[in-house]
Amino acid sequence: MTTLRAEKDHDVPGGYEPFPPPLAPAEPAPRRSPAEDARTLLLHEKVATLATISDDGSPWASLVVFGILDDGSPALLVSTLAEHGRNLIRDQRASLMVAAPVRGNDPLASGRVTVLGTVSRPTGEREVAAREACLERMVAGKFFVGFRDFSLWVLDVERVRWVGGYGVMGSDSAAAYAAAEPDPTAPSADRAIDHLNEDHGDALLLIGQRLAGYPDATAAKCTAIDRYGVDIQLTTPRGKAPARVGFAEPVAAPDGLRAATVALTQRARAAAEAEAS
């Protein structure tokens, strides 16, 4: 995984620093791997864009609702009346792009993932599982799953590309994707973010000041949370800065975000008291 810095990685005329840097050393903050992000997004989002190869060799983007198998493989139920359905019969290479719901006003600041691979027709138990996975998410699927123009496909993921927002991106292999676990806290993340911003702005600010290296921060807003830590946007006299602080250990329980953020707040208080004494 790479976090790009504009001045180093972009080809910038005359240099460029988008954000004020931390003033104090901050602990390294772990985050989900590209494979973990992909497993998490594909488990919880049901709409994707499928890219296939058209009959003249052009790349073809189309909307799909996909199912997800226990091993993380996406399943598709598509008709040959649709261009993508005809494309897959001709050329089995495909990629799926899944985007996280956009918080705020800039879709490019949000996370999204592309999984690329090859589709094949599932058989036996895998066919049953793929059909069930598709029907679970396709509202009207039960009406057309028996139509003979519909085919079931499973994408064998060979490569993962993750973009977390501006200058935050990474890639992972098929093996990493297969081994990665979806984040168990993902379904409660939105609620946790709202709760932190509505009721615990002081705690977020203290975390930003004492654990993220921004002692001059004057306001803090949570922008993302996951099993490994919390992303905070800090307001400082030097401008706004994105920061990330990790939990002491990864959250394992789906409802564990509250306890983890309470522990983080206690660590920030302890750091403030140690400095004051």
Next chain:
Amino acid sequence: MTTLRAEKDHDVPGGYEPFPPPLAPAEPAPRRSPAEDARTLLLHEKVATLATISDDGSPWASLVVFGILDDGSPALLVSTLAEHGRNLIRDQRASLMVAAPVRGNDPLASGRVTVLGTVSRPTGEREVAAREACLERMVAGKFFVGFRDFSLWVLDVERVRWVGGYGVMGSDSAAAYAAAEPDPTAPSADRAIDHLNEDHGDALLLIGQRLAGYPDATAAKCTAIDRYGVDIQLTTPRGKAPARVGFAEPVAAPDGLRAATVALTQRARAAAEAEAS
């Protein structure tokens, strides 16, 4: 444009009729052409999925925020740090998929469009217009438009594919796309749908009973509206049925939907009175 009927166009074992048919003859209801739908969606949505060809020949789906030129051509500002940016330098074939905001619980029942073509670097006035079009929609674009790893591209649309929902789809040519006008009423459609459903359920029902061929309808809900007419979901003792009723003439003014639906209601009342007398 084609409206598919399951029993005729799907390869259905044993036949299948998803909706109760009209009991009385209904007037033909015009709707936007695929090209008009594409021009309208691309003008009003700013997020798309781009499909490009990857270095190994695979189709690559990625998220983009695009600009739109006056002639309907989409403009892209992408970095070579992103896979799609490197792909376009190697192979200029690309397609963009843009989806309408989903109303209700089924994304596959919503409209979406794919425009396919070839990108090229704009020059002269077209370059200026493309840059402005991208910056207008890319929240942070002004920070990186000068970075030398970013390139500006314009997609020359060669083919349009539109899917309006289940079994409603069509294609259009480059010439049709160039000649088509975006629907001027699109920005007020959401508000109009809400207003009709909240305050004018009786009028919608009368329209469904008298003009759409469903005299047995007992409830009506507007699901879409555009310059040519209104889509209504009707509840009947025989099940739910989608119906469409056209305005007497296309609405030309951005704020003309109210007058057009009032006129439609008067036509339905006149038809009811003619039958009663």
